[in-house]
Amino acid sequence: MTVRVLLVEDEPAIAEALADILHAHRHTVTHVGRGADALLRHRDADLLLLDLMLPDLDGLEVLRKLRQVSSVPVIVLTALGDERTVVRGLRLGADDYLRKPVGKAELLARMDAVVRRAAAREVPAGDLVRIDDVEIDLGKRRVLVAGRDAGLTTKEFDILAVLAARPGAAVSRQRLMDEVWGDAHVGVSRSLDVHLTGLRAKLDRPGLVTTIRGFGYRLGRD
Amino acid sequence: MRTRLLIVLVTLALAVVAAFAVPLLLSTAGQRTQQLVIGRSADIDRFVVLAQQAADSRDASALTADATRYTELYGEAVVVVNAQRVPLVQTGGLAANEPAVHALVEATMRNEPAPQVERLTPWSDEAALFARPVGTGTRVAGVVVLRASVAAATTDVAERWSAIAAGALLVAVVFVLLAVLLAHWMLRPLTELETGVLAVASGHRAQVRERAGPRELRSLARLFNRMSDAVGEAAEQQHRLVADASHQLRNPMAALRLRVDGLAPHLDEQAQKAYRATVSEVERLEKLLDGLLALALADSTATRLAAGADEDEPCDLASVLAERVDAWRPSADRAGAKLVPADGHTEPVLVRCSEGQLAEILDVLLDNAVHYAGDGATIVAGWSADPAAGEATLSVADDGPGLSAADRERAVRRFWRGGGEGAPRGTGLGLAIASQHVRTRDGRLELHPVDPHGLDVRIVLPLAEENA
Numbered sequence: 001m002t003v004r005v006l007l008v009e010d011e012p013a014i015a016e017a018l019a020d021i022l023h024a025h026r027h028t029v030t031h032v033g034r035g036a037d038a039l040l041r042h043r044d045a046d047l048l049l050l051d052l053m054l055p056d057l058d059g060l061e062v063l064r065k066l067r068q069v070s071s072v073p074v075i076v077l078t079a080l081g082d083e084r085t086v087v088r089g090l091r092l093g094a095d096d097y098l099r100k101p102v103g104k105a106e107l108l109a110r111m112d113a114v115v116r117r118a119a120a121r122e123v124p125a126g127d128l129v130r131i132d133d134v135e136i137d138l139g140k141r142r143v144l145v146a147g148r149d150a151g152l153t154t155k156e157f158d159i160l161a162v163l164a165a166r167p168g169a170a171v172s173r174q175r176l177m178d179e180v181w182g183d184a185h186v187g188v189s190r191s192l193d194v195h196l197t198g199l200r201a202k203l204d205r206p207g208l209v210t211t212i213r214g215f216g217y218r219l220g221r222d
Numbered sequence: 223m224r225t226r227l228l229i230v231l232v233t234l235a236l237a238v239v240a241a242f243a244v245p246l247l248l249s250t251a252g253q254r255t256q257q258l259v260i261g262r263s264a265d266i267d268r269f270v271v272l273a274q275q276a277a278d279s280r281d282a283s284a285l286t287a288d289a290t291r292y293t294e295l296y297g298e299a300v301v302v303v304n305a306q307r308v309p310l311v312q313t314g315g316l317a318a319n320e321p322a323v324h325a326l327v328e329a330t331m332r333n334e335p336a337p338q339v340e341r342l343t344p345w346s347d348e349a350a351l352f353a354r355p356v357g358t359g360t361r362v363a364g365v366v367v368l369r370a371s372v373a374a375a376t377t378d379v380a381e382r383w384s385a386i387a388a389g390a391l392l393v394a395v396v397f398v399l400l401a402v403l404l405a406h407w408m409l410r411p412l413t414e415l416e417t418g419v420l421a422v423a424s425g426h427r428a429q430v431r432e433r434a435g436p437r438e439l440r441s442l443a444r445l446f447n448r449m450s451d452a453v454g455e456a457a458e459q460q461h462r463l464v465a466d467a468s469h470q471l472r473n474p475m476a477a478l479r480l481r482v483d484g485l486a487p488h489l490d491e492q493a494q495k496a497y498r499a500t501v502s503e504v505e506r507l508e509k510l511l512d513g514l515l516a517l518a519l520a521d522s523t524a525t526r527l528a529a530g531a532d533e534d535e536p537c538d539l540a541s542v543l544a545e546r547v548d549a550w551r552p553s554a555d556r557a558g559a560k561l562v563p564a565d566g567h568t569e570p571v572l573v574r575c576s577e578g579q580l581a582e583i584l585d586v587l588l589d590n591a592v593h594y595a596g597d598g599a600t601i602v603a604g605w606s607a608d609p610a611a612g613e614a615t616l617s618v619a620d621d622g623p624g625l626s627a628a629d630r631e632r633a634v635r636r637f638w639r640g641g642g643e644g645a646p647r648g649t650g651l652g653l654a655i656a657s658q659h660v661r662t663r664d665g666r667l668e669l670h671p672v673d674p675h676g677l678d679v680r681i682v683l684p685l686a687e688e689n690a
Contacts, residue, residue: 011473017480024484083578101476101508104483190570193541200544201566206551213578 003115006045007031008038008062009077010055014100018049021104027111035062042066047115048074050094052085060088067093073118075110077102087214090170117168129164131220134205136164145203155180156199159192163209163219172216223412227405235397243390248341250382255342258350258375262368265292266354269366273302273310273356277363282310289313299369303327305362316369323367326353330365344380346372411435415446426525427454461521468515475511479504506647513651516582517636520655523579524662534576536686539605539614540567542577546584547603550592558597559620561588564604571607572686573614575663580683583659586652587618587679593648594640595622595676612685619678630669630677656681 005022009015010033019029030045032038035057042048048066052059063074076089076097086097095114098107127139135144138161143150152160158180163171173192181188196217200209210218269289276282282302289300289311299314301323309318316323330336330353339350350370357363414430421428428450432443482497482504489497547563554561573580591601599622607614625633625640632638634657637650657667665683672678 011477013477014473014480017477017484021480021484024487100472101479103479104486107480190538190572193538193570194568197541197544198566200548201563206548206555210549211545211581213581 001115003027003111004044004046005029005049005111006038006042006047007049008035008054008059009033009049009051010053011051014051018107021107025108035059038062039065042070042072045072046118047111048072049077049111050074051077052089060085060092063089063092063094073114075114083214086212090212090215091172095169113168117166129167131167131208132205134203134208136160138164143203145205150202152199152202153195155195156202159195160199160203160209160219163217166219168218168220170212170216170218174216176216224405224409227409228401231401231404232398235401236394239390239394239397242393243386246386247383250386251341251343251379254375254379254382255339258342258370258372259339259352262350262352262370266352266366266368269300269302269368270354270356273364273366276302276310277304277356286311298371301367301369302356302364303367304364305331307331310364314369316367318367322351326351326367327365329353330355331362333362342372342375342379344376344383346376348372407434408436408439411439411443415439415443418446418450422450422453427451457521461518461525464514465518465522468511468518471511475504475508479508506649510649510651513649513655516655517651517658520582520658520662524658527662534579536572536574537577537580538570539573539575539580539607539616539683540564540571542580543584543603543605543616546581546588550585550588554588554592554601557592559592559595559599559601561592561601562603571605571614573663573683574686575659575665575683579659579663583656583681584616584618586656587616587681590640590648590652590679591618591620591622591677595620599676607685609685613682614685616681616683617678619672619676621672621676624671624675624677625669627671630671633669634667653679 005027007015007018007022007029009018009031012033015031015033019031022029030041032041033055035054038048038050039062050059050063054062059076063076066072066074071093073095074093076086076094077100078085078089078097089097095117096110098110127137129136129138133146137143141157141161143152143157143160159176162176162179173189177188177192180192196209200206203209208219212218269285269292272285272288276285285302289302290313292298292300293313297314299316300311301309301313301316301318302311303309303318307318307327312318318324318327326336333355336353339352340346350372352368352370354366355362355364356366411430411434414434418428418430429447430443432440432447434440435443482500485497543564544566547561551561551563588601588603591599595601599620601618601620603616603618605614605616629640633640634653636654638653639648639650653667660667660681660683663683665681668680668682670678670680
């Protein structure tokens with residue numbers, strides 16, 4: 001599948017290396033070095049790779065403006081030790097983030113996942129979500145792990161259901177609490193942790209539910 | 223030092239006050255006694271004249287009338303005896319045959335000097351007896367004895383003594399206050415300097431006031447501030463250099479990584495070996511950069527926390543442990559190790575540490591265990607809480623080869639790498655980062671041997687107050 005990538009990166013060495021890799025995998029790449037150009041040219045892209053350190057505009061500002069007019073998938077490129085930025089990026093509507101330096105395999109896999117998810121957005125997800133050998137039946141409220149019932153509690157299932165409604169997407173804690181506990185979620189923040197620990201133990205599929213520190217959770221493998 | 227200084231100053235002040243007050247008390251009492259003696263001497267002299275006249279005229283009626291009136295007026299008793307010790311007058315209930323009066327009469331008959339009236343104190347209640355011989359020189363014609371009440375005089379003495387005592391007390395209080403202020407003024411800069419030195423010793427900046435205390439201490443304070451600035455500056459520069467360097471290296475690293483990755487399809491068989499080595503070196507370089515940056519961040523977190531800016535929420539240790547163990551299990555499986563998760567928990571175990579920091583610490587511990595314990599090892603991650611001691615302990619124990627006692631000492635040093643030949647090549651920064659994080663949270667990182675072999679890394683963190 002050819003993806004039209006808009007690469008927003010001011011560092012020429014990285015931009016060229018990225019572009020070469022993407023070209024080699026038959027994606028088309030448009031490279032811009034400034035945030036303002038990104039806002040002008042996002043319409044022709046299937047995916048934005050957005051560096052947050054831009055010479056003219058803060059990358060997060062670009063993202064905020066972009067989200068007002070478009071829902072094009074965005075992957076944010078950041079540096080380590082910048083968790084706050086990652087979290088703000090996700091809150092502003094980024095679909096995923098990648099830490100520099102990033103390897104080819106990880107880059108392509110994440111791009112693929114984001115684009116696939118964006119395509120699936122248009123088709124409503126069915127009642128059955130399957131990840132590896134875990135089968136989540138949202139209608140029957142049942143979870144099978146390797147064909148056996150995982151025996152989740154009501155709350156554990158509710159949490160998993162919220163995550164399973166958007167497989168692969170980052171879901172914020174706030175949203176989880178809103179959807180599972182409704183308005184009455186004052187003070188449940190800690191019990192969410194406890195329920196998640198229980199959920200992970202019962203699924204017994206390490207890495208299936210990942211934590212995005214300071215933001216929330218994601219269901220599914222990268 | 224403060225106590226000693228205060229003891230010396232206060233003792234000195236009290237001694238000075240006492241040296242003034244005691245002679246003053248004595249002289250006041252003496253003066254009033256003297257006044258009493260002089261007053262009564264005049265009275266007794268008059269009775270002596272009257273007694274002489276009575277002896278001469280052999281008529282004691284005038285004497286008796288006078289003595290009776292005197293007693294009525296002043297309430298003081300008078301006894302007059304003649305040469306044959308026959309009482310001529312006895313008023314006010316005083317009798318000549320009372321032992322004290324008798325002895326006094328006999329002594330006066332022999333012309334012995336009358337005993338001195340003792341110096342009065344506010345507590346004197348014994349009446350003073352005055353005696354005077356009647357007649358001249360060798361021919362003593364009788365004795366006049368006067369019993370004077372000291373009540374009025376002692377009241378006067380008490381009043382004056384109270385005034386003096388009040389004054390002395392006031393002065394003493396003022397002196398003690400001055401001593402306390404002086405000690406405070408001299409010692410406060412020293413206390414501040416001590417706090418400052420401790421702060422600098424634990425790696426923080428500190429400033430002391432330069433305008434307080436004695437001149438010698440002020441210049442010391444100035445010098446201390448300059449030193450603290452220099453030390454802080456140096457530490458900051460070091461952190462910044464590390465942070466900047468790893469940030470600046472990041473972009474070329476990112477490009478290099480992508481370029482190297484892009485090479486793979488174009489290489490022939492012979493180049494593959496060199497290529498794989500290159501990739502592993504690049505990966506190692508990345509890890510080293512990450513480690514350096516993480517260390518610089520841990521240092522700056524330490525500085526931020528030391529400055530009292532702790533707005534981080536406590537985190538649930540058991541949840542974070544469960545989550546990190548979950549995340550590391552695939553890695554452990556690939557390395558052939560078995561990672562055993564901790565038991566579940568129903569109540570959060572809150573520790574005073576941010577979630578991010580605790581996760582970073584755990585990543586170091588689990589990474590080390592997975593990569594150094596080796597194939598077939600069992601890694602047990604567990605926790606325990608001790609509310610009485612206000613501590614929670616996290617433990618990641620493996621049954622791998624472990625570390626020798628000497629190596630356990632060295633393990634938290636920067637760039638120290640464990641393992642001999644064939645061991646994975648880490649950055650040598652992991653435990654240094656973890657230990658720095660733990661220290662900033664007033665916790666401890668301990669390495670213990672496991673019987674028969676293996677390593678147990680324990681993290682002890684203070685529980686958050688919400689638990690208690």
